[in-house]
Amino acid sequence: MQRQEIRSIVRNALPKYDKTNRFHDEFLNRIIEKVIAQMYNDIWQVSPLNLQRYVKQYGYTTPLTVLTEPNTGIKYTTLPESIIPFQDKASGVRRISTVAQGAVMFLPMDAREIDLVSNGSFFDTVTAKIGYAVNQTRVEYYNMSAAVEAAGVRMDCIVPFSKYAETDEVKIPEMADTRTGETFMDRVLKVLGVVQEVDIKDDNASQGLNQKDN
Secondary structure, X not given: OEHHHHHHHHHHOOOOXXXXXXXXXXXXXXXXXXXXXXXXXXXXXXXXXXHHHHOEEEOOOOOEOOEEOOOOOOEEEEOOOOOOOOOOOOOOEEEXXXXXXXXXXXXXXXXXXXXXXXXXXXXXXXXXXXEEEEOOOXXXXXXXXXXXXXXXXXXXXXXXXXXXXXXXXXXXXXXXXXXXXXXXXXXXXXXXXOOOOOOOOOHHHHHHHHHHHO
16 A cells, blocks of 8 residues: 555544644654554564565665775665664664575674674685674675675665655555554554544633623
8 A cells, every 4th residue: 555545544534523634744654654663563573574575675676786984894785764673683674685686695693793703703714695784874794795796785674654655555564463453543543542632612602601600
């Protein structure tokens, strides 16, 4: 479903009496983003592999560039978009692959592991695998080959709802909360419910009546 369609469905589920249109589109986007991120994390807790169904793909038309940091020689790729973090090594970058699809080449690592294999390890002599570590702005590589560096890479990322274009397809998890049974729409409306209702009381009329009685 397109991003604009998801927001429209949420808006149409809201009470109709509110003529002030207090739920601005960007506000709704952020609420939807919060709920979807929570649902993605619920999925991760059940099985991280299931997140692959909800990725946004980058580098499939034009490969993402592998750059070299001048001072350190570190090979890296700038993240094509902000990601939703997860509590594993891959975080929001669920998969990296070569331009020409083949065997698994990339393995997620944390910064400590990269430090260990970078100091006197025989890691690069016994495997052609490329390690990658994800941080807030980029993905750093270890044992990057010259061929892959020249060709570029592809990435499958879990990105926030706000980072999709209006006509982009956004996959919403179909699972309900196992504890409460709440669906996506239930969760969104529950969050919106904390916003104070518009005051529709006719205070002026009330004051006038009190004055007359006095």
